[in-house]
Amino acid sequence: MILKNDVFHFKEEPIVSPKMFTVNTLGPKGTSSEYAAKHFISHSTTTLGTHTKLSLYDTFETCIEHTLSNSLQYTLVPHAYEGIKHFYMRPDLQLLQIFRCDTPMYGLAVRPDFPFQEQMLHHLKIVSHPAPVNLIQYFIHQNAEFELVNSTSTAAQKVRDGEFDFALTNEVARVTYGLTFIRTFKSIPMSWSIFGKGEI
Incomplete structure (x- = not known):
């Protein structure tokens, strides 16, 4: 707001587009991983914001590669997946959160x-x-x-x-x-x- 010639003028603020976050996990539609990802997204709106997309891929390894090659992307993996041990060892990945969600x-x-x-x-x-x-x-x-x-x-x-x-x-x-x-x-x-x- 600016005072000019005794009149207040409101300065227009630039419109900032909300950031789009993506959660990657195992597909196709109907997996327990998709179920858990929806649970995570629905309980993480204060952290991620309301603009969150879910993407499904054939393997968790493909999910990880998308996470690493794109900004604002994350991968959800169950601890029952044997290959998860490799993700913990990778220097280019960070473990950001652990949570419980029972399967269907x-x-x-x-x-x-x-x-x-x-x-x-x-x-x-x-x-x-x-x-x-x-x-x-x-x-x-x-x-x-x-x-x-x-x-x-x-x-x-x-x-x-x-x-x-x-x-x-x-x-x-x-x-x-x-x-x-x-x-x-x-x-x-x-x-x-x-x-x-x-x-x-």
């Missing part, structure tokens, strides 16, 4: 029209991400053959598309890809790390 319910899913019978549980071939495979032993008490893929959502996709009959997946992916649970196991207690080039 996990279970064994099939297509709605699949003619499931109980005896099939004795000879299972299951498509799954590596991290939750022990759920089968703990809850069904059977050994199974596993086809390992990079996410629980990819597992659900492959069952939907008819490549496999059984997917170990979560509730969000089950709904997203139109499957039916024949067994439900548990929501997995999980902690997560946020990596970036600098402090949020």
Whole structure:
């Protein structure tokens, strides 16, 4: 505000565009990582601001590369991911935050029209991400053959598309890809790390 000729004139302030933050994590749509990232974003508006975008990639390594090659980008990784140990060692990454967010319910899913019978549980071939495979032993008490893929959502996709009959997946992916649970196991207690080039 400026006083000129006994009249106050208001100085126009330049309009500053809000910064856009991006959180990268594992896709495709329906992963537990996406679920946790949405939780993180919804509880971090005072830190990140309201302009936050979620980006999904096929691997956590790809997420990290996007974080390192772009400004204001961060990567969310679950502590169940075996490869997370490498991220802690990298000199070009910083661990910015750790938080807890339990996963959606996990279970064994099939297509709605699949003619499931109980005896099939004795000879299972299951498509799954590596991290939750022990759920089968703990809850069904059977050994199974596993086809390992990079996410629980990819597992659900492959069952939907008819490549496999059984997917170990979560509730969000089950709904997203139109499957039916024949067994439900548990929501997995999980902690997560946020990596970036600098402090949020």
